[in-house]
Amino acid sequence: MIYLGSTLCLEYSELVPVVMNRDNFYHHRGNGNLTAHGVGGNGRKVLIEYESMPSKYKEATKEYYGCPYIYASKQPILQSLEFDTKAQDFYHKYTLPNGIKLPSSNYNLNGKAQINYVQRYTECATWLNMLIRLVNDKAALKRELNISIGKFWETACDMIKTKKVSLPATPKRLKIKIKYYQMGGYEALIEKHKFGNSYSKKVVGEVAEALLKELLSLRNKHADTTIASEYNKWAISEGLKPITPEAVGYWRKKWHNELILEREGMGKTYTKLSKQGKRKRPSAPLLLINSDDNVLDLYFRANGNDWHRPVLYVVIDAFNDYILGYAMGASVTKELVKEAYRNANRHVMELTGDSYCWQQLQTDRWGISGKNTTELEHFYNSMGTFTPAGLKNSQAKYVERSFGTVWHTMLKKLFPNNYSGHNLTAKQKLNPDNLKPTYFPSIDDAPEQVDLFIQAMRQTKRKNCELTRQQEWVKAFTESEKSQSKLLSPEMRLQIFGKRHSYTNKITSSGVTPILLGEKRIYELSQDTIFEHIDRKVQVIYDDHDLSTVLITDGKGLRFLANEYKLLPSAIADYEEGDKARINHLLQEKKIVLPKIQHLIESRKEVLQRAKIDAESRLKAGVLVKEITHKDQMLITAANNGASIEIEPESDEEIDIYKSILNRN
Numbered sequence: 001m002i003y004l005g006s007t008l009c010l011e012y013s014e015l016v017p018v019v020m021n022r023d024n025f026y027h028h029r030g031n032g033n034l035t036a037h038g039v040g041g042n043g044r045k046v047l048i049e050y051e052s053m054p055s056k057y058k059e060a061t062k063e064y065y066g067c068p069y070i071y072a073s074k075q076p077i078l079q080s081l082e083f084d085t086k087a088q089d090f091y092h093k094y095t096l097p098n099g100i101k102l103p104s105s106n107y108n109l110n111g112k113a114q115i116n117y118v119q120r121y122t123e124c125a126t127w128l129n130m131l132i133r134l135v136n137d138k139a140a141l142k143r144e145l146n147i148s149i150g151k152f153w154e155t156a157c158d159m160i161k162t163k164k165v166s167l168p169a170t171p172k173r174l175k176i177k178i179k180y181y182q183m184g185g186y187e188a189l190i191e192k193h194k195f196g197n198s199y200s201k202k203v204v205g206e207v208a209e210a211l212l213k214e215l216l217s218l219r220n221k222h223a224d225t226t227i228a229s230e231y232n233k234w235a236i237s238e239g240l241k242p243i244t245p246e247a248v249g250y251w252r253k254k255w256h257n258e259l260i261l262e263r264e265g266m267g268k269t270y271t272k273l274s275k276q277g278k279r280k281r282p283s284a285p286l287l288l289i290n291s292d293d294n295v296l297d298l299y300f301r302a303n304g305n306d307w308h309r310p311v312l313y314v315v316i317d318a319f320n321d322y323i324l325g326y327a328m329g330a331s332v333t334k335e336l337v338k339e340a341y342r343n344a345n346r347h348v349m350e351l352t353g354d355s356y357c358w359q360q361l362q363t364d365r366w367g368i369s370g371k372n373t374t375e376l377e378h379f380y381n382s383m384g385t386f387t388p389a390g391l392k393n394s395q396a397k398y399v400e401r402s403f404g405t406v407w408h409t410m411l412k413k414l415f416p417n418n419y420s421g422h423n424l425t426a427k428q429k430l431n432p433d434n435l436k437p438t439y440f441p442s443i444d445d446a447p448e449q450v451d452l453f454i455q456a457m458r459q460t461k462r463k464n465c466e467l468t469r470q471q472e473w474v475k476a477f478t479e480s481e482k483s484q485s486k487l488l489s490p491e492m493r494l495q496i497f498g499k500r501h502s503y504t505n506k507i508t509s510s511g512v513t514p515i516l517l518g519e520k521r522i523y524e525l526s527q528d529t530i531f532e533h534i535d536r537k538v539q540v541i542y543d544d545h546d547l548s549t550v551l552i553t554d555g556k557g558l559r560f561l562a563n564e565y566k567l568l569p570s571a572i573a574d575y576e577e578g579d580k581a582r583i584n585h586l587l588q589e590k591k592i593v594l595p596k597i598q599h600l601i602e603s604r605k606e607v608l609q610r611a612k613i614d615a616e617s618r619l620k621a622g623v624l625v626k627e628i629t630h631k632d633q634m635l636i637t638a639a640n641n642g643a644s645i646e647i648e649p650e651s652d653e654e655i656d657i658y659k660s661i662l663n664r665n
Helices: 022-030 055-065 070-074 085-093 117-136 138-144 149-162 171-189 206-218 224-237 245-254 256-264 268-273 334-352 374-381 398-402 405-412 443-458 469-479 490-497 527-534 579-610 616-621 626-640 652-664
Strands: 003-006 007-011 047-049 289-295 299-300 305-308 311-317 322-329 361-363 537-543 546-553 559-565
Touching: 003 047, 007 070, 055 070, 085 117, 085 171, 117 138, 117 149, 117 171, 138 149, 149 299, 149 616, 206 224, 206 245, 206 256, 206 299, 206 626, 224 245, 245 256, 289 334, 299 443, 311 334, 322 334, 322 398, 322 443, 322 469, 334 374, 334 469, 334 490, 361 443, 374 490, 490 537, 490 546
Parallel strands: 289 361
Antiparallel strands: 003 007, 007 047, 289 311, 299 305, 311 322, 537 546, 546 559
């Protein structure tokens, strides 16, 4: 408060919001109900004449400050205060014995008022500094306040009480507080007893703490009452104080981070405590995909069991959590995983018109050795760069977050009769009385329901996006060269995603004739392929959604695509477009066989002639010993390679044989 001439005025900060709120002030000022001087801002003050205010606000002022004229006479002491920034910095950084900082906000997370201890202790230090300075410097006291030392203590206590400073409001107790402050400094003002509880006083000693931690760490998670009872048996025998179940609960929460590994396991420890590296989503589709299993939250009737829940294995694109593929089964198997990826490949073909593959994939570590030795690892690595998530680290996969609110909202909306419920919070759990097996569909209906669910999920929208996930995915794919950089050839696609026939077939003059999906099929081979590989055992790799083309391989170097054979019409009247050309081509291929064989015979005879070997003469000579045969083979081999060698006979008998052969020739 300050005098403007002879008129007592309140400063704006003394009136608002202590006596009236801001809206009331401008309302009364505009209506002329009070007199104010100045406009405020940029360091300018607004002064309000005390006597001009409505009577109810004058009374409110007296109630808060006491008599304003007396308060004004004591106010010069406030001008001697110098804000202690060092104290503020000290209290901001100070750490309490329990490891936490001093509260530095006027409101908690729920918006409720709380004590700002940093502000409180800084204000106390500022006041104590002023008191110590003026008491020790009588000249300054006389110069600044022009009052006696006795009057100074009285005025200081009155202002401490009016300003609600957290210091004693009597000279005797205030002087004691100053002594403590001078000895202990800033820390002496901290009321440490306010930041703890009596529980910590009862568990004393290294052994007591270790025992209580061990009891709390047991995987069975015993009730606090049970643990308190067991601990107290030991404590009493050792002459220590017993504890209550509430004390056990306090320590369980306090030691949570240390106990979580033993109580909850590695997975929850990683999820709860491990530092998360925030990542940007892939910039385009097919750069990174995730896959994982989910026990579907739908009940079905299966084999006499009214409460059967199938497993759904899902492949999603991390670009926008779009479901590319899925497969359903009773449990997670290697074949179920593969079928989900096959389904994803077919869906990409439906959306894009071709077999584009993903560049990187991430899964959990089920079926993984880490050394690329398992069947699933070989399968994953054949598709792209395989980066499995860390052990028990579900945070690494986007797919984990896909099984959340949108997922369950859709299940609840589509299938109210057999939706099993959401166990995130008690409020979202279903009433078990409404889950009646008589309403559950048969497991035979599961494929239809799952397909309906997947299609609905693909049409959901991301937050702040006008397009559905499917529309967003297609648009981004079309605009991205990265997404289109990995196009699979038909042969490579079947090699990665195809199913291997359960047994081998032989190449015959009819081609390859496996039984696929319970039906015998014929796959046409070229005449050259039949001639070169007839009777060779091969395996058929196929796509059960498109049997028109298969991959045939012997597991070694032989590998080629074959198309399904279309029977030729025997009646001319049944000819369709292209049939005549096919018949002519087949007839031309038949003509290849004899010339090919004749050419091979001529080539062989030419080789023998160059090597001067007559097989018939040798047979007639009646002597075809092992050494001579071996030398003939050497001659033939050399002749085939365009070389010639000289072989010396080793016996008279051998010389006679060669002479007889030469004479006949």
